[in-house]
Amino acid sequence: MNKAWQLPVTAIALTIGVLLATQFRSQADFAKQNLPSRRVEDLVLMLNQAEKEKEDLGKEVGQLRQRLDEVESGRKGKLTTEIGTAIDTDNGALGGPGVEIVINDSAKPLTKGEDPNIAIVHNDDLLRLVNELRTAGAEAVALNDQRMVESSEITCAGTTILVNKTRIAPPFSIRAIGEPETMVNALKMRGGIVEYLQFYGIQVNISKKSEVLVPAFSGSTLRKFAKPVAVKVES
Amino acid sequence: MKEVVLIVGALGIGLLIGAFMPLTIPAAWSKYVAVAILAALDTGLGGIRSGLENRFDLSVFISGVSANTLLAAGLTFLGDKLGIDLYLAAIVVFGVRIFENLAKIRRLLLGRFWAT
Numbered sequence: 116m117n118k119a120w121q122l123p124v125t126a127i128a129l130t131i132g133v134l135l136a137t138q139f140r141s142q143a144d145f146a147k148q149n150l151p152s153r154r155v156e157d158l159v160l161m162l163n164q165a166e167k168e169k170e171d172l173g174k175e176v177g178q179l180r181q182r183l184d185e186v187e188s189g190r191k192g193k194l195t196t197e198i199g200t201a202i203d204t205d206n207g208a209l210g211g212p213g214v215e216i217v218i219n220d221s222a223k224p225l226t227k228g229e230d231p232n233i234a235i236v237h238n239d240d241l242l243r244l245v246n247e248l249r250t251a252g253a254e255a256v257a258l259n260d261q262r263m264v265e266s267s268e269i270t271c272a273g274t275t276i277l278v279n280k281t282r283i284a285p286p287f288s289i290r291a292i293g294e295p296e297t298m299v300n301a302l303k304m305r306g307g308i309v310e311y312l313q314f315y316g317i318q319v320n321i322s323k324k325s326e327v328l329v330p331a332f333s334g335s336t337l338r339k340f341a342k343p344v345a346v347k348v349e350s
Numbered sequence: 351m352k353e354v355v356l357i358v359g360a361l362g363i364g365l366l367i368g369a370f371m372p373l374t375i376p377a378a379w380s381k382y383v384a385v386a387i388l389a390a391l392d393t394g395l396g397g398i399r400s401g402l403e404n405r406f407d408l409s410v411f412i413s414g415v416s417a418n419t420l421l422a423a424g425l426t427f428l429g430d431k432l433g434i435d436l437y438l439a440a441i442v443v444f445g446v447r448i449f450e451n452l453a454k455i456r457r458l459l460l461g462r463f464w465a466t
Binding site for chain 2: 119120121123125126127128129130131132133134135137138139142145
């Protein structure tokens with residue numbers, strides 16, 4: 116009687132051991148798979164801090180650009196022309212005649228069963244608008260104060276849209292410098308982008324302006340990989 | 351004393367087997383395994399206690415193991431389906447019983463070594 120209990124209990128102990136070790140290993144794997152298991156609040160706080168830091172650094176960039184401009188205009192020496200060619204000053208603030216387009220999500224109430232996705236402005240809508248403007252000869256384009264340069268992206272990031280790695284939200288305003296008439300005609304073309312957007316109830320307001328301000332590009336134009344190459348012309 | 355060594359040794363061997371077994375538990379199953387571990391711990395400690403009390407009955411032990419495990423798994427499954435964390439009920443009950451059993455075992459062992 117006294118010995119009979121040892122064997123079953125030993126078997127159970129063995130089972131516990133196997134289960135425990137397997138579970139430990141699996142849990143460790145889960146922890147590895149989703150590394151940032153921090154709570155949403157923490158992440159929001161970190162995001163806010165990072166954004167503030169980015170803002171401050173952006174201001175610093177602006178100040179330094181201004182100083183560079185001062186130096187450049189002050190001394191027209193050999194050195195400054197070199198700096199001038201190295202840094203693309205085309206990305207500075209620009210003004211001139213053009214158009215301003217304000218786009219907002221559909222104000223029409225959705226009918227039952229309708230996909231809410233069609234009522235909001237997507238990144239590809241903005242991309243198509245900017246593309247159309249450039250086709251129509253826009254010389255400088257800004258999207259909600261984000262200057263479109265060669266590295267600018269228009270991507271979808273959850274519920275917001277990222278431009279120049281900065282989140283923008285509706286209402287979107289696109290400002291473009293160029294021939295106002297041409298650009299408006301290109302946008303309002305039959306079967307064009309504005310007609311397409313208005314079909315889905317998206318609000319598009321286009322206004323020609325005699326003076327449109329396009330802000331400077333605040334991001335970095337440093338190239339890490341691309342290097343200038345001397346093109347050999349075969350004679 | 352020998353029985354304790356046997357049980358602890360079995361636990362260690364089990365841990366080693368589990369640590370080197372090429373098998374991981376999918377996330378959806380980890381809740382069930384956690385409850386199963388508690389059920390097994392509960393029955394194991396219950397078995398030790400009844401053995402020390404000289405009241406061990408193999409049929410009671412085996413039926414206890416299966417009934418507890420099935421009930422715990424069933425509760426967990428039902429909770430999953432209902433959207434309530436019903437497995438917490440099993441965890442609480444097993445937790446309380448583990449403490450009770452441990453207390454009894456402690457007293458029995460103390461009595462064995464120091465009384466008389």
